[in-house]
Amino acid sequence: MAGHVADSTAEAATLLRAAGALVPDRGLRGPDTMAARFIPWSARAGALVKVPVVRSLLVRALRRAWPGALWFEVVRTRHMDQVLRDEVADGAAQVVILGAGFDSRAYRMAETLAATTVYEVDHPDTSARKRERLRAVVAEIPANVRFVTVDLNHQDLAEALADKGFSPTARTVVIWSGVAPYLTPDGVELTLRWMATQHRDSAIVFDYCWQEVLDGTSTNENALTVARWVATRGEPWRSGIPEGRTAEYLARLGLRVAEDLTIPEARARHLGERPVPIWDFGGFVVARPA
DSSP states (O other), X not given: OGGGSOSSHHHHXXXXXXXXXXXXXXXXXXXXXXXXXXXOTTXXXXXXXXXXXXXXXXXXXXXXXXXXXXXXXXXXXXXXXXXXXXXXXXXXXXXXXXXXXXXXXXXXXXXXXXXXXXXXXXXXXXXXXXXXXXXXXOSSOOTTXXXXXXXXXXXXXXXXXXXXXOOTTSOEEEEEOSOGGGSOXXXXXXXXXXXXXXXXXXXXXXXXXXXXXXXXXXXXXXXXXXXXXXXXXXXXXXXXXXXXXXXHHHHTTTEEEEEEEEHHHHHHHHHTTOOOOOOOSEEEEEEEEO
């Protein structure tokens, strides 16, 4: 069942966030309480999260069909939410959500982000689907949210943002969740070089996979299995960072590492020592302009 519930990577991640928010244990529960409302009834089993009497069955089905995926998404969402809160509390005036998909942060964290300008950046087709679904999710789109359409593999991000009023001289926090591995290496580097030109206190948080997983030379069987599964979905990973060399990789692009966590380290931080399985193929990094 779970192998057919999403029509895209964006919908798959949304389904996982929705299921994570239904976990009974508060210590393990995901924070995205709005995710289920972004899932259309046409998304087959994904719509089950909207039916209270059967939604617990979906959580169990996802645990069986996507081993480790549910907890990975819970950890990723918790981690990036915390980075966002910390950066805004410390003075970030702009929020950029790259590859926004059906990200709900601008709406479920509206109070936290009220004094910022939020730029949701995505491919024109995905952005249009997001805005269509928003009509059923929120009564009104917050006035501080701006939609930016761009193809990160081929178009100029700086130009697209500037057209919507973005200022590179204002402190910014960039959320880049579940996007970088799917872009070409050139597309990733283009985005990171853009980040290097921002206000010196700005930060970007993103998840990455190890290059060795893409090459097939990794000794981590969990990671290789995840990569093969992702490829069967028709959207294979295309870029990675050599294991243990994140700082070196980012320095070449004009960035410095503020924090680099392996996925098990992030799990320990956000879920404690709970013995839950989790996808392990890379890490979460926070970087700033050098």
